[in-house]
């Protein structure tokens with residue numbers, strides 16, 4: 347960590363809303379073949395906090411998120427979600443965990459053979475086992491209004507633009523109101539206005555439901571709007587952390603390079 351934030355482990359001083367720890371990663375290492383992608387990742391996500399992860403392409407940001415939801419297994423180290431070691435969970439426990447953790451993949455895939463409404467209902471019926479049609483209709487309507495796409499309700503994914511698909515993918519994750527949200531580049535490929543709307547939606551979710559989120563992004567405006575705390579990743583580790591403003595004024599050349607256009 348650079349001079350911006352020299353707190354020792356266990357003494358992080360985030361602007362988190364509470365001290366409750368939702369995700370704790372310690373000394374995570376992950377290799378693919380001979381390539382060591384994650385070397386020593388340490389991260390704490392507190393309840394109600396929006397944590398931003400910045401880093402160049404191919405650094406292992408998405409790999410980190412996949413370790414959190416148990417899609418990838420660490421080679422070394424510990425990944426705890428709600429206090430449970432993810433690698434030790436049974437299949438059923440992992441399923442249960444995934445009902446409480448929403449993740450928006452970078453690709454944000456929808457089911458192509460289903461309408462937008464069916465895609466959204468699917469999450470509710472499958473994850474939350476909601477059967478009451480009136481409640482399903484109400485929640486679908488509410489979330490589509492939230493993402494500003496009420497008119498898309500009966501469309502097929504193929505009839506939507508890339509940006510619209512991304513927003514529906516986000517709606518499908520948010521509709522089950524997960525306690526933890528993992529956003530992998532939520533605004534990539536969107537125009538600046540839509541990006542801003544998505545960023546504000548992430549903020550709204552945090553405030554309304556006390557959602558705790560990890561937000562991977564290259565979009566500095568998104569980081570500025572949504573982030574309580576920012577981590578900067580390089581070469582398999584986090585090399586700096588602080589608030590957006592603290593890092594923006596860092597003396598470190600590498601940290602500065604992320605904030606060049608924000609001043």
Ligand SMILES: Nc1ncnc2c1ncn2[C@@H]1O[C@H](COP(=O)(O)OP(=O)(O)OP(=O)(O)O)[C@@H](O)[C@H]1O
Pocket residue numbers: 378383401402403404405406407408409410452
């Ligand atoms: N399942 C996998 N098998 C083998 N290699 C993988 C796998 N997943 C990721 N990698 C490799 O790990 C490295 C990090 O990938 P990752 O997708 O996490 O990068 P990233 O930081 O999310 O980049 P970007 O900003 O471009 O999304 C890459 O070199 C990638 O090729």
Ligand SMILES: [Mg+2]
Pocket residue numbers: 407408409452530
């Ligand atoms: Mg990625």
